[in-house]
Amino acid sequence: MRALVRLWLAAMMLVLSPTIAQAEDGYDLWMRYRSVGTNLGFVTIDARGTTPTLTVAAAELRRGIAGLSAPAGVAQTATPAIVLVTAADRDVTALHLPTAPLGDEGYLIRSVTLKGRPVTLVTANSDRGVLYGSFALLRHLQTGGSLDRVDLSSTPRIKLRVLNHWDNLDGVVERGYAGQSLWDWWTLPDFHDPRYTDYARANASIGINGTVLNNVNAKADSLTAPYIAKAAALADVFRPYGIKVYLSARFSAPIELGGLKTADPLDPAVAAWWKAKSDEIYRAIPDFGGFLVKANSEGQPGPRDYHRSHADGANMLAAAVRPHGGIVMWRAFVYAETDPEDRAKQAYTEFKPLDGKFASNVIVQVKNGAIDFQPREPFHPLFGAMPKTPLMIEFQITKEYLGFATHLAYLGPLFAETLESDTMAKGPGSTVAKQLSGMAGVANIGRDRDWAGSTFNQANWYAFGRMAWDPTLDPDAVAREWAAMTFSPALVAPVVAMMSGSREAVVDYMTPLGLAHVMATGHHYGPGPWVADLKRPEWNPVYYHKADKAGIGFDRTVTGSNAIAQYAPPVARRLTDPATTPERELLWFHHVPWTRPMASGRTLWAELVHHYDSGIGYVAGMRRQWDALRPQVDAERWQKTATYLAVQEREASWWRDASLAYWMSINGLSLPTGAAPPAHDLAWYEAQRFPHAPGNPQ
Numbered sequence: 001m002r003a004l005v006r007l008w009l010a011a012m013m014l015v016l017s018p019t020i021a022q023a024e025d026g027y028d029l030w031m032r033y034r035s036v037g038t039n040l041g042f043v044t045i046d047a048r049g050t051t052p053t054l055t056v057a058a059a060e061l062r063r064g065i066a067g068l069s070a071p072a073g074v075a076q077t078a079t080p081a082i083v084l085v086t087a088a089d090r091d092v093t094a095l096h097l098p099t100a101p102l103g104d105e106g107y108l109i110r111s112v113t114l115k116g117r118p119v120t121l122v123t124a125n126s127d128r129g130v131l132y133g134s135f136a137l138l139r140h141l142q143t144g145g146s147l148d149r150v151d152l153s154s155t156p157r158i159k160l161r162v163l164n165h166w167d168n169l170d171g172v173v174e175r176g177y178a179g180q181s182l183w184d185w186w187t188l189p190d191f192h193d194p195r196y197t198d199y200a201r202a203n204a205s206i207g208i209n210g211t212v213l214n215n216v217n218a219k220a221d222s223l224t225a226p227y228i229a230k231a232a233a234l235a236d237v238f239r240p241y242g243i244k245v246y247l248s249a250r251f252s253a254p255i256e257l258g259g260l261k262t263a264d265p266l267d268p269a270v271a272a273w274w275k276a277k278s279d280e281i282y283r284a285i286p287d288f289g290g291f292l293v294k295a296n297s298e299g300q301p302g303p304r305d306y307h308r309s310h311a312d313g314a315n316m317l318a319a320a321v322r323p324h325g326g327i328v329m330w331r332a333f334v335y336a337e338t339d340p341e342d343r344a345k346q347a348y349t350e351f352k353p354l355d356g357k358f359a360s361n362v363i364v365q366v367k368n369g370a371i372d373f374q375p376r377e378p379f380h381p382l383f384g385a386m387p388k389t390p391l392m393i394e395f396q397i398t399k400e401y402l403g404f405a406t407h408l409a410y411l412g413p414l415f416a417e418t419l420e421s422d423t424m425a426k427g428p429g430s431t432v433a434k435q436l437s438g439m440a441g442v443a444n445i446g447r448d449r450d451w452a453g454s455t456f457n458q459a460n461w462y463a464f465g466r467m468a469w470d471p472t473l474d475p476d477a478v479a480r481e482w483a484a485m486t487f488s489p490a491l492v493a494p495v496v497a498m499m500s501g502s503r504e505a506v507v508d509y510m511t512p513l514g515l516a517h518v519m520a521t522g523h524h525y526g527p528g529p530w531v532a533d534l535k536r537p538e539w540n541p542v543y544y545h546k547a548d549k550a551g552i553g554f555d556r557t558v559t560g561s562n563a564i565a566q567y568a569p570p571v572a573r574r575l576t577d578p579a580t581t582p583e584r585e586l587l588w589f590h591h592v593p594w595t596r597p598m599a600s601g602r603t604l605w606a607e608l609v610h611h612y613d614s615g616i617g618y619v620a621g622m623r624r625q626w627d628a629l630r631p632q633v634d635a636e637r638w639q640k641t642a643t644y645l646a647v648q649e650r651e652a653s654w655w656r657d658a659s660l661a662y663w664m665s666i667n668g669l670s671l672p673t674g675a676a677p678p679a680h681d682l683a684w685y686e687a688q689r690f691p692h693a694p695g696n697p698q
């Protein structure tokens with residue numbers, strides 16, 4: 001009896017305790033659907049149709065509105081209704097709404113009178129569009145909008161919006177900082193972890209329509225029958241949410257799995273093997289998206305092994321998936337140790353001559369910058385340089401070079417900076433965004449309870465999706481949406497103020513003024529500008545900064561590697577002169593004296609010190625801000641963020657001190673008056689080791 005009473009008491013406490021009721025661990029992402037103060041009353045959701053996509057759209061709206069309108073129970077005079085229906089419905093056509101421009105993914109949400117009844121109509125030319133509209137309506141309500149006089153409409157500007165998971169079949173995520181892979185390959189295809197559905201909901205809510213399940217450094221095993229069945233199980237879960245599954249393909253799979261002697265793309269037996277393999281995949285996954293390929297890059301096999309071009313390789317695979325409507329995303333991330341050319345030039349040198357040689361279902365996937373996902377890189381010169389080839393941009397959402405999961409760096413401004421860069425390829429206004437058929441993001445998702453390793457890393461997943469849908473979105477506006485949904489509308493201003501400059505702060509304390517790739521070896525965690533002993537020259541930080549007694553920076557003008565010539569002439573002209581090169585990219589393009597006067601009136605050396613200090617100062621400011629928000633944020637999410645900000649501040653100082661200790665050992669200069677000396681000597685920084693750092697491929 002006493003036990004029963006105790007159980008009853010415990011149950012009552014659960015019901016009554018506000019802290020338990022509000023405990024949050026980040027699992028719900030931006031789909032928390034907590035009451036925003038507006039009572040929506042009893043809203044009916046009327047889905048006209050029973051397709052799986054319409055069904056999940058209606059379910060999401062029910063779930064969202066139930067949460068948002070709590071405390072429930074206060075009936076309104078009229079019962080508002082939301083109607084989900086495709087535009088082909090006769091009642092909708094009778095309204096003569098502008099649905100034609102929505103294409104097959106856009107949506108229109110409007111307060112209308114449907115057969116004499118006032119309703120909120122969510123319509124589109126496909127049920128996928130209705131799904132996106134449903135999420136848009138929820139976003140509208142979550143960010144303070146109401147059901148009165150709604151008029152929203154949007155169509156994606158980029159067709160292909162995909163995540164790239166660098167997930168290995170053993171569960172390790174290359175460059176992953178949020179735990180093991182989400183895909184539990186071992187229990188697939190039988191067990192469908194509910195997280196797979198929540199992953200699909202999250203992606204659909206931001207318009208992501210494809211996912212590459214496995215690492216670009218691919219194992220052929222992912223193309224065997226058992227793994228195809230596992231991928232098919234995931235595809236079944238994702239399908240109602242409009243998400244197609246893609247696989248990274250290992251180019252030598254015909255040898256490893258097919259027992260062939262070669263993987264030469266022009267060998268008919270090789271082409272036949274890929275055709276049969278593709279047919280097999282499509283039997284299991286009828287809407288399979290296609291392949292992503294990393295070839296002849298960092299040791300991966302590829303067509304160059306047989307003296308064939310990247311186009312030969314890509315086209316052979318493209319022919320195999322073409323009858324099924326599939327595509328091939330072929331990566332341009334290539335550089336060779338045998339090639340003495342500036343690494344920043346090699347992708348362009350190799351791919352530009354292939355423009356016009358790729359099959360129409362090949363998309364060349366180009367990283368945002370010419371090196372490798374640095375805190376800041378100028379846009380890749382291939383954008384605008386291959387007018388006859390569909391291109392997609394690849395960003396890295398996981399922050400391999402920006403402090404892993406522990407540093408708060410909102411990447412919206414990084415995405416925007418590249419997307420709005422003007423290639424000048426077809427005259428002014430030829431932004432990178434306008435050259436794109438697709439946008440890929442290397443996912444930051446793992447099995448951590450909060451998915452992305454920290455609450456603020458969720459914003460980067462969110463911003464990636466939103467900006468792939470519309471690359472002209474203002475990153476601060478995206479941050480505002482995210483903050484309102486992730487915390488509460490009251491926290492938007494202070495949270496966005498923290499996020500806005502956070503990526504620039506990382507640039508400041510790691511790679512100011514155009515420096516790049518000065519991270520420690522392998523894991524890329526922490527500073528390593530002194531590293532000079534790795535076997536490939538372009539793996540060494542000294543290759544990138546070229547610091548000497550006289551100055552610092554990589555001369556990419558005509559007196560140096562002339563990488564600048566890969567840009568359209570008006571861009572190249574501007575970058576040729578240090579005076580017209582933006583200071584933020586100065587050392588990327590020029591080797592300049594330490595004493596060079598900068599716009600601020602400081603010397604370059606003093607300016608560098610100033611940037612390191614500003615970066616640290618910004619992080620200190622974020623900590624203060626976050627401390628002040630403590631009463632308004634649930635304990636668990638507050639505490640984890642607070643702890644990570646403390647780590648970030650400590651590491652920002654480490655970056656500054658280690659970098660300055662090294663630069664001083666090269667330039668022999670003393671610190672500007674008032675600047676604090678590094679906490680340790682250079683040898684101390686050089687001696688730091690981080691075995692087993694996460695994400696590092698062994």
Ligand code: BDP
Pocket residue numbers: 174175216217294298333372373400697
């Ligand atoms: C680099 C990563 C490496 C990836 C490579 C790639 O360090 O782990 O395999 O990019 O994009 O950033 O292929």
